[in-house]
Amino acid sequence: MKRINFNGHFLLVFCVVAGILSCNETKEKSQENTNADIIFPKGEKISNNNFTGTAWLKTLVNADSVNQVAVGSVTFEPGARTKWHSHPAGQIILALDGVGYYQEKGQPKKVLRKGDVIKCSPDIPHWHGASVDTAFVQVAITGREKGKTVWLEEVMDNEYQAR
Amino acid sequence: MKRINFNGHFLLVFCVVAGILSCNETKEKSQENTNADIIFPKGEKISNNNFTGTAWLKTLVNADSVNQVAVGSVTFEPGARTKWHSHPAGQIILALDGVGYYQEKGQPKKVLRKGDVIKCSPDIPHWHGASVDTAFVQVAITGREKGKTVWLEEVMDNEYQAR
Numbered sequence: 001m002k003r004i005n006f007n008g009h010f011l012l013v014f015c016v017v018a019g020i021l022s023c024n025e026t027k028e029k030s031q032e033n034t035n036a037d038i039i040f041p042k043g044e045k046i047s048n049n050n051f052t053g054t055a056w057l058k059t060l061v062n063a064d065s066v067n068q069v070a071v072g073s074v075t076f077e078p079g080a081r082t083k084w085h086s087h088p089a090g091q092i093i094l095a096l097d098g099v100g101y102y103q104e105k106g107q108p109k110k111v112l113r114k115g116d117v118i119k120c121s122p123d124i125p126h127w128h129g130a131s132v133d134t135a136f137v138q139v140a141i142t143g144r145e146k147g148k149t150v151w152l153e154e155v156m157d158n159e160y161q162a163r
Numbered sequence: 164m165k166r167i168n169f170n171g172h173f174l175l176v177f178c179v180v181a182g183i184l185s186c187n188e189t190k191e192k193s194q195e196n197t198n199a200d201i202i203f204p205k206g207e208k209i210s211n212n213n214f215t216g217t218a219w220l221k222t223l224v225n226a227d228s229v230n231q232v233a234v235g236s237v238t239f240e241p242g243a244r245t246k247w248h249s250h251p252a253g254q255i256i257l258a259l260d261g262v263g264y265y266q267e268k269g270q271p272k273k274v275l276r277k278g279d280v281i282k283c284s285p286d287i288p289h290w291h292g293a294s295v296d297t298a299f300v301q302v303a304i305t306g307r308e309k310g311k312t313v314w315l316e317e318v319m320d321n322e323y324q325a326r
Contacts, residue, residue, distance in 0.1 A: 039202075039259055040278050060257065060280045067253040067282065069232060069304060090230040094223065094302070096202055115203050117223045119230065139257070141232060141304055 039096060040073040040139075050151050052160075053080030053129070063144035070144055076100065076136045081129025081160060084152035086122075089143030093118040093128060100136030101160070102128045109162060112136065122146070127155045202259060203236040203302075213314050215323075216243030216292070226307035233307055239263065239299045244292025244323060247315035249285075252306030256281040256291060263299030264323070265291045272325060275299070285309070290318045 043058025054077040061071040068089075073096070081101065093102065093112070100112040105125040112118070112128075120126055130136035142149070206221025217240040224234040231252075236259070244264065256265065256275070263275040268288040275281070275291075283289055293299035305312070 039257075061255050061282050066285060067255070067306065069255065069306065071255055071257070071280070071304065092224050092230070092232065092234055094202075094234070117234070119224050122229060139302075141234065143230065143232065 042075050043073065046074075050083050050085065051080060052083070052154060053077060055080045055082075055129075060139070063142075068143060068145040070142045071139060072142075073137065073139050076128075076130035076138075078130050078133050078135055079160075081155050082127045083154050084125050084127050086125045086150045086152070087120065087142055088122055088146035088148075088150070090122040090124075091118075091120045091143075092141040093120070094139040094141070095136070096139060097135075097137040099131040099134040100128060100138060101131055102126065103159075112138070123150075125152055129155070129160070132161070205238045206236065209237075213246050213248065214243060215246070215317060216240060218243045218245075218292075223302070226305075231306055231308040233305045234302060235305075236300065236302050239291075239293035239301075241293050241296050241298055242323075244318050245290045246317050247288050247290050249288045249313045249315070250283065250305055251285055251309035251311075251313070253285040253287075254281075254283045254306075255304040256283070257302040257304070258299070259302060260298075260300040262294040262297040263291060263301060264294055265289065266322075275301070286313075288315055292318070292323070295324070 040058050040060065042056040044056065046055045046057050056075040058073040058075075059070075060073060061067075061069065063070040076098075084105070095112040095114055095116040095118075097114055101109050102112050102118050103109040103126060104120065110118075111131070118128075128138065203221050203223065205219040207219065209218045209220050219238040221236040221238075222233075223236060224230075224232065226233040239261075247268070258275040258277055258279040258281075260277055264272050265275050265281050266272040266289060267283065273281075274294070281291075291301065
């Protein structure tokens with residue numbers, strides 16, 4: 001009787017230990033994959049006042065006199081967004097991860113997800129940022145040949161939250 | 164005796180079933196993450212003769228008269244590469260996944276991995292592609308304001324394989 005009880009307990013303990021090990025393995029894999037999803041480093045926290053909330057910029061390519069296209073990866077924490085602004089030579093946005101918002105003046109707000117692409121025409125006031133509860137990672141491709149970004153007013157909470 | 168044996172067997176069967184279910188869960192998660200890594204669709208198989216091997220193009224943004232920057236995602240299968248070529252307005256390459264090669268004429272070949280960025284000056288002959296045994300996914304950002312890509316000769320196996 002004792003011996004068989006031991007076998008039963010042994011199997012139960014084995015089961016629990018195997019379950020825990022299996023759980024840990026799944027967690028580790030999930031962690032690895034989360035890290036693997038990041039393509040560019042987050043870069044530096046943006047400290048100028050052209051943004052609401054917390055956003056990070058990794059400059060990938062600086063414009064120069066020969067190739068005047070600038071490329072940067074921006075990570076917006078949930079709720080973070082740019083002010084309204086426009087680009088004299090337009091802008092292209094590639095959505096890499098998370099859930100973001102994009103809106104041109106007078107148009108409804110668009111929801112952006114991984115793989116979405118926006119081509120914003122020159123001088124069109126617009127804003128972009130993360131959704132309310134999910135961060136957003138984008139690459140911005142901006143021509144500098146016609147001058148600097150024109151920064152406008154803040155995106156109010158009611159504009160940001162509008163559907 | 165019989166009753167206790169049944170408990171032992173029951174636990175063993177439970178253990179095996181739990182193990183199989185746990186394994187399946189891990190596989191499903193892994194599958195989900197693999198799909199989640201793909202940012203842009205592979206697009207169409209490239210059928211022109213400017214490439215060696217098999218490569219795929221997803222056009223993300225066409226150049227137009229106002230914003231003359233074209234953006235495309237290219238997936239090179241292992242061994243695939245462009246011919247030597249140059250761009251009159253230069254090119255920017257963002258490495259998104261896999262392992263790739265990039266070489267400018269007269270320079271050593273560079274190995275590119277996720278997150279690497281190349282800024283290629285105008286009129287510099289170069290080629291890019293996948294490594295020998297790993298596919299490569301890149302975004303190419305190409306100014307079209309000074310004309311079309313100039314295609315040159317094929318990248319020979321000894322150039323491609325050189326270290």
